[in-house]
Amino acid sequence: MEKSALQKERAAYQPKLPKALNGAVKVKEGAPTQSVDNQEEIKNLFPNTYGMPVVEFVESDEPNNKRINVGVILSGGQAPGGHNVITGLFDQIKKLNPENRLYGFILGPNGLVEHDYMELTKEIVDDYRNTGGFDMIGSGRTKLEEEEQFEKGLEILRELDIKALVIIGGDDSNTNACVLAEYYAAKNCGVQVIGCPKTIDGDLKNEQIETSFGFDTxxxxxxxxxxxxxxxxxxxxxxxxxxxxxxxxxxxxxxxxxxxxxxxxxxxxxxxxxxxxxxxxxxxxxxxxxxxxxxxxxxxxxxxxxxxxxxxxxxxxxxxxxxxxxxxxxxxxxxxxxxxxxxxxxxxxxxxxxxxxxxxxxxxxxxxxxxxxxxxxxxxxxxxxxxxxxxxxxxxxxxxxxxxxxxxxxxxxxxxxxxxxxRCAAPSNFDADYCYALGTSAAQLIANGKTGYMAIVKNTTRPAEEWVAGGVPITMMMNMERRNGKMKPVIRKALVDLxxxxxxxxxxxxxxxxxxxxxxxxxxxQYWGPSEVCDQPTKTLALEHVK
Missing domain, CATH: 3.40.50.460 (Phosphofructokinase domain)
Incomplete structure (x- = not known):
């Protein structure tokens, strides 16, 4: 595809990673968790994915060479940095095992249901490094909430020998990821589901998620x-x-x-x-x-x-x-x-x-x-x-x-x-780094057998090598809210804290x-120049972390 001068230069930018994600990792688990509200209702709806611990990645001496094919979906509105989540995911699963394959489902969740997909090769992925938009595979707003959809998705996952699915989206999309993870866990399908926190709105955040990607750019x-x-x-x-x-x-x-x-x-x-x-x-x-x-x-x-x-x-x-x-x-x-x-x-x-x-x-x-x-x-x-x-x-x-x-x-x-x-601007250095780290974390959550988790990166007001990567159970962020006249489990939106x-x-x-x-x-x-100009986080993030 045609590239601008900026895009050609940005393609050479190597996103910075937290120190722990540069080599082999192992998981450090925290205490069991519970949902932010309506604990009994959420636990009853998600018995197989409720109460799991928050996890953190730490350096390890033992490499993980897990053989696994992965599917990826871009869901909901566009946000700068989505392509870097995919490139981080691609690079990491290939690093785990060169035979691993990544498949992108076209135009969002509907691509999974309708079996519309493409294999994401190095040639394809390299064209989209550090670029804005979701045009590598497109996005869509189809909700995944019906058993028929889950079963249709399972058909193509089995056909392609995909053992894990990464859903990149906002609060509603990650709620759908949690529902899908629970369904596949309950049926013992052998399919893991991982989410990534995306939304320019900035309302997908909590004690574990410091910011959603795209907000910065x-x-x-x-x-x-x-x-x-x-x-x-x-x-x-x-x-x-x-x-x-x-x-x-x-x-x-x-x-x-x-x-x-x-x-x-x-x-x-x-x-x-x-x-x-x-x-x-x-x-x-x-x-x-x-x-x-x-x-x-x-x-x-x-x-x-x-x-x-x-x-x-x-x-x-x-x-x-x-x-x-x-x-x-x-x-x-x-x-x-x-x-x-x-x-x-x-x-x-x-x-x-x-x-x-x-x-x-x-x-x-x-x-x-x-x-x-x-x-x-x-x-x-x-x-x-x-x-x-x-x-x-x-x-x-x-x-x-x-x-x-x-x-x-x-x-x-x-x-x-x-x-x-x-929504589709070329990602800032912060979002380029943050998204690449989220994709890498998603791959490590898969390699370590997790499902129903969202990839997270913390300590983000510090230099990237000091960031802390891991995962949080999606159920931990959920409560019951009225949607379309019915009470449904959803991730609680984070409003401005007065x-x-x-x-x-x-x-x-x-x-x-x-x-x-x-x-x-x-x-x-600014993409090149002094770090205090090019790598600065948003004022919101900086002020939230003033000690």
Whole structure:
């Protein structure tokens, strides 16, 4: 395939590994574990993969030459570094035994079910080292949750003599990996299943998983773009820029970009929920900042809006929960109605409180809330133009204030949504190293007979050779949540910790950022140069590990 000059140079980059993964390893096991909540329910659902210990890899004098074929699946949305997970996995299984083979299932989990695959050879893998995207084998969002799917997958695994499957994905995808691992363990199929923590949203993390891969690169990409807008904003001095950034539920991306760029306003959904704020209160707070800056002669500014904000406004969150249940139960009779009839249907079937909330929403937002869900039953919040909704409401309120003499000046808005721009970026040195180490760890978990585990790498604010690699039982991260009207086992999402150091650092600065123009222009990701520039982790990760 055609390569850019950057890609040719990056192909020669050798990712750094934790010291323990550079040679033969053995497993050091910790104490038995339990799920984060609903322990009895999770234990009953996963009797064969529950309670296993966290494991750590340590150096060994005895090489492992295990003969094993491995399958790999990229699942869910793209995240920078996915190819390096595969290259780390490939290099390590070949290092264990040159006869080992790696098979990639095409376009996600559906490739396993439909027996669509390709063998990943050295020639193929070498073309994708240190590149962004998932285009080596593609990704998909098919859920693996039905026995028929498991059995269809087992047919091709046996045909190719695949003894282990690595699923690279986010919280929902790794929940599916856990379900699959349990099914194959219960049937004694001899197939191991290992997960890898992927999502640019940053919400797949806990005490064992310090960060999900892709978050570093995506936030640095978005921060470059936001910095460019801030520079333009500070040059023209006539627009307020409302910038929505990805993060379906948690506000980690918004918070990280704020810490990097220092915008005038950054809304944190988790804080909105905690303070039981209404949409009108959010708009009122924004207008106060806009009016103050106008009084100082500054008719411009930047606002960062998290993608999932609308779900965290408590009244709207309650509405969405009931809408989810309503559409899960009655979607078939609802979907063929025209737009007006759909609106009437929803209002007639909602509780009085939620119907009242639905009726107060602008028509386009109400419509977007009642669109089809994604495959996991979630509202497709990326389709809701929250940034435009907020600026329109600000414009209306400021016009009212102007008539009352409370606002003197001009307000003009520009709108941006940064999502796809960051998902397939060429991985930063951090993500290139981190992902390669995750792939290597996944191979070692397989070689050491583990299943139902997620590969992990810890101590990531230190130099890569000091990182600590291992695995955590996926059941340890699970609880029961309502999905599509039913209680299901899922990995608990990590939201922004309002008591955590990253958020507290932001809170300590935001009043000054609101009043003054304190913009920082991070610039593009750097791949060569001083380590403090090229290998730095995100500000979120650094602040979380301040001793």
């Amino acid at each position: 995506a936030t640095k990409t978005y921060s470059e773009l936001i910095g460019n807008i801030e520079r333009d904003c500070n040059s023209a001095r006539k627009y307020w820029h409302f910038i929505k950034v990805m993060g379906r539920s948690a506000s980690h991306i918004a918070l990280e970009c704020a810490l990097q760029c220092q915008p005038n306003v950054c809304i944190i959904s988790e804080e909105v929920e905690k303070n039981d704020m209404t949409l009108n209160q959010i708009v009122d707070n924004l207008c106060q900042v806009i009016a103050f800056r106008a009084s100082q002669g500054n008719h411009f500014g930047t606002v960062i809006v998290p993608e999932g904000l609308i779900e965290f406004i408590p009244a709207i969150g309650r509405l969405i929960q009931e809408l989810n249940d309503l559409l899960a139960a009655h979607g078939a009779e609802y979907k063929d109605l025209d737009a007006d009839a759909q609106r009437e249907y929803i209002i007639a079937h909602l509780s009085k409180e939620n119907a009242a909330t639905f009726e107060t929403l602008p028509a386009d937002v109400a419509r977007q809330l009642s669109l089809d869900r994604d495959p996991h039953g979630n509202v497709q919040v990326s389709l809701i133009e929250t940034e435009k909704l907020l600026s329109d409401m600000c414009a209306a309120k400021l016009e009212k204030w102007k008539a009352e003499g409370k606002f003197v000046g001009n307000f003009a808005a520009q709108h941006h949504f940064f999502g796809y721009e960051g 008591d955590g150091n990253p958020f507290k650092t932001f809170v300590g600065c935001r009043d000054r950022w609101a009043k003054e123009t304190c913009y920082v222009y991070p610039g593009p990701i």
